Amino acid sequence: VAAQGVTHFYEVGRGICHQVHSEEANVLPGQTILGSDSHTTHFGWLGAFGAGVGRSEVACLWATGELWLRVPESIQIEVTGELPFGTSSKDFCLKLIGDLGQDGGLYASIEFVGDGISKLSLDSRMVIPNMMAEFGAKNAYLVPDEKVFDYLNERLAKRHLSLVTGHSSLDIRHSALYPDPDAHYIAKHRYDLNALEPMVAKPHRVDSVVPVSEIAGTRVNQAWLGTCTNGRLEDIAAACAVLKGKRVASNTRLLWNPASSEVLLDATKLGHVQTFLEAGGVIGTPGCGPCMGNHQGIPATGEVTISSANRNFQGRMGTRESEIYLASPAVVAASAVMGVIADPREMMA
Incomplete structure (x- = not known):
């Protein structure tokens, strides 16, 4: 170089x-x-x-x-x-x-x-x-x-x-x-x-979109925050507004890959990292993470992930026999706490 x-x-x-x-x-x-x-x-x-x-x-x-x-x-x-x-x-x-x-x-x-x-x-x-x-x-x-x-x-x-x-x-x-x-x-x-409300894209198409209320209660194994779409400071702040004082549901993983080292540093200064870790979250290296099936969060066969990423194609995260739902950081965080897809507004009041 x-x-x-x-x-x-x-x-x-x-x-x-x-x-x-x-x-x-x-x-x-x-x-x-x-x-x-x-x-x-x-x-x-x-x-x-x-x-x-x-x-x-x-x-x-x-x-x-x-x-x-x-x-x-x-x-x-x-x-x-x-x-x-x-x-x-x-x-x-x-x-x-x-x-x-x-x-x-x-x-x-x-x-x-x-x-x-x-x-x-x-x-x-x-x-x-x-x-x-x-x-x-x-x-x-x-x-x-x-x-x-x-x-x-x-x-x-x-x-x-x-x-x-x-x-x-x-x-x-x-x-x-x-x-x-x-x-x-x-x-x-x-x-x-x-007129907007929280929305979720169902597997395996980004345009298979419904209000969160229509699929609330769907079991998730993994909730992932990050990517070039939603890995910024505002995104982790929105997630932590939901996570504050709560814990991730048992048998559910919560992961976060900051979009950059600067985002991670700023989130640390503002206390978001502490909130995230106290809730039971796991922080990965700043970068793309498991978005395209590389590392740091590839789902197991049969698992369901709710993600703040931009794509939910079959096999996108490295496992064809898994499902990906797309949502905002707040919906992802709420789903991690409940263990099922959930409306964050009920937890942010």
Whole structure:
């Protein structure tokens, strides 16, 4: 790596690439980011064009610095309102994918607008473009605002790069791209966050989505928090709001892989790690964990996992003879305590 002059290389334990690149401000508004991971759509939260491509395509990029892409059509999603108590942007994404199907945005550029987006925290915003890979999207885009610009400037200043690289606050704003007033969309959809409730995706499809109330009581063997979708500080905070003063049910495991070492450190400072451990949880190395069946939580044959990840395909976590339910961190935590899929709102009052 050093011999090739690679500067943005992060060793084992630093975390998931999408989270770490966001923390390091390696991606800026208006940039095009192509990566050999389908969830490169993640960087749309910064107002960048992020898309996943194949390994051979990345090799061509390394060799030439260029790649041909068909320009995707655009779909607009207008989001209004505010998240109700006990819900999250993960619930919104599951609702959207459940309504429109896992190919509802196939090779499209998904554009999120509206006051419902601007009211979300940055951690919550990151979930949305990340999950759009499960919608079939080529990329997903959130309009960058002052929250995003302030975040990037703070991060660049931490790395002492704003002067070195010329990335001033003004430059970042000028690099941002915005939708044209007369832009053409092949479809437009509108969602009111005020009507949202906790949602769960059933095995083995991300679009097999129902309200948590419809499957409450389903036995789970393992509850897992983490991934590039829901492994951030806000996510462990939501889980700990449920776990505080409680214990994980017998015969149920609760695991957490922070999205980055920074998330783990911040969670430690805020007392979330203590709350999690006192509840009987187990903490793994910051990173992807068992998301794609690698390590640190692969389910046994016949086991049921409820996960804050983005995919529940058969065999996704390394065992074909197991089942994966997808949900928000709060639902995952509530299910760990009860030993069955549970509504977190009943435990957060």
